[in-house]
Amino acid sequence: MKVLVTGGCGYIGSHTCVMLLEAGYDVIIVDNLCNSKRDVVDKIKEITGKDVIFYKGDVCDYALINKIFSHHDIVAVLHFAGLKAVGESVLKPLLYYRNNIDSTLNLLEVMTKYNCKNIVFSSSATVYGAPKTLPIKESAPLSTTNPYGSTKLYIEGILRDVYEADKNWNIAILRYFNPIGAHKSGLIGENPNGIPNNLMPYIIKVATKELEVLNIFGDDYDTPDGTGVRDYIHIIDLAKGHIKALDKVLSGSGIVCYNLGTGHGYSVLELVKTFEKVNNVKVNYRIAPRREGDIAACYADPTYAFQELGWKAELGIEDMCRDAYNYVMKCKRNTSD
Numbered sequence: 001m002k003v004l005v006t007g008g009c010g011y012i013g014s015h016t017c018v019m020l021l022e023a024g025y026d027v028i029i030v031d032n033l034c035n036s037k038r039d040v041v042d043k044i045k046e047i048t049g050k051d052v053i054f055y056k057g058d059v060c061d062y063a064l065i066n067k068i069f070s071h072h073d074i075v076a077v078l079h080f081a082g083l084k085a086v087g088e089s090v091l092k093p094l095l096y097y098r099n100n101i102d103s104t105l106n107l108l109e110v111m112t113k114y115n116c117k118n119i120v121f122s123s124s125a126t127v128y129g130a131p132k133t134l135p136i137k138e139s140a141p142l143s144t145t146n147p148y149g150s151t152k153l154y155i156e157g158i159l160r161d162v163y164e165a166d167k168n169w170n171i172a173i174l175r176y177f178n179p180i181g182a183h184k185s186g187l188i189g190e191n192p193n194g195i196p197n198n199l200m201p202y203i204i205k206v207a208t209k210e211l212e213v214l215n216i217f218g219d220d221y222d223t224p225d226g227t228g229v230r231d232y233i234h235i236i237d238l239a240k241g242h243i244k245a246l247d248k249v250l251s252g253s254g255i256v257c258y259n260l261g262t263g264h265g266y267s268v269l270e271l272v273k274t275f276e277k278v279n280n281v282k283v284n285y286r287i288a289p290r291r292e293g294d295i296a297a298c299y300a301d302p303t304y305a306f307q308e309l310g311w312k313a314e315l316g317i318e319d320m321c322r323d324a325y326n327y328v329m330k331c332k333r334n335t336s337d
């Protein structure tokens, strides 16, 4: 069974491709490599011993997506492709709306044309805005505070409209919490260039002395140690959630929406301390003022995904810290060879 994975060279997409191949799916990737590298395809093949079809190109390119569907009998799409940097989205909202929404519209149009009406979409916990109650259930009120989040919320709305108009669609909206970690092999993972937007890559760059110090924004939140609390989830658990969601979609789900998180919040300081302990390294940090727009705590209620999909996160914070560091250190060794 062939599935199309948009953004399959990216962080979450690449790990999900490994799981898809291991589950017996044939994988076609389309990625414009705007935030990833071509060699990820080889790494996916190396891990799984299986072949992958790769198209370098943009999901906003209708002719390309049409060509892919005309060449392959695709049963479902896992749609990861998108820009994801919150700060950049504030500076360049049109880029985000154009890229994330156009790509989705194109994809849905071509899927309709080829009667492929099964899709798993990468949404985000950012659609919960500043949550009023914790843990967050799927039924919580939705709002966003930046253009990136708005693209996710709009796309969720587009998917609901598409489903309302044609009940033959099967759509899984997955709201991710904070994926970190890497594949055990150390062959794929997250290692952004420059100044990272997310905490774990930042911690690693400080641990490896690429960056001098980690700023922890605020230590006076209403949390156990005063620093912000988030629901970190191992990328492998997250990837496994996609296989379960895909199975659900292919069994005729209609439109469904699941939180993919652990249900457990860890503070920034807990993450830093655990990272130091399991990797036996020092992370130089200092407390900085709160950042505007940051919330004290955010973690999922993942009960619904467990009830409906039989999925729950299994790996812990120590695995996340160890595997994330292992990947980056392996990248470093390979580039210095």
Ligand SMILES: NC(=O)c1ccc[n+]([C@@H]2O[C@H](COP(=O)([O-])OP(=O)(O)OC[C@H]3O[C@@H](n4cnc5c(N)ncnc54)[C@H](O)[C@@H]3O)[C@@H](O)[C@H]2O)c1
Binding pocket: 006, 007, 008, 009, 010, 011, 012, 013, 030, 031, 032, 033, 034, 035, 036, 057, 058, 059, 060, 079, 080, 081, 082, 083, 084, 099, 103, 122, 123, 124, 125, 176, 177, 178, 179
């Ligand atoms: N990583 C997170 O913390 C997180 C949290 C919530 C939601 N998400 C969402 O999950 C998805 C995957 O995230 P990720 O962390 O793997 O990001 P990523 O940047 O590592 O991967 C996205 C991939 O999509 C590709 N891409 C972007 N726009 C494209 C386009 N128009 N055409 C073709 N390829 C395109 C990029 O080159 C990249 O390989 C994104 O939609 C993101 O918004 C991520």
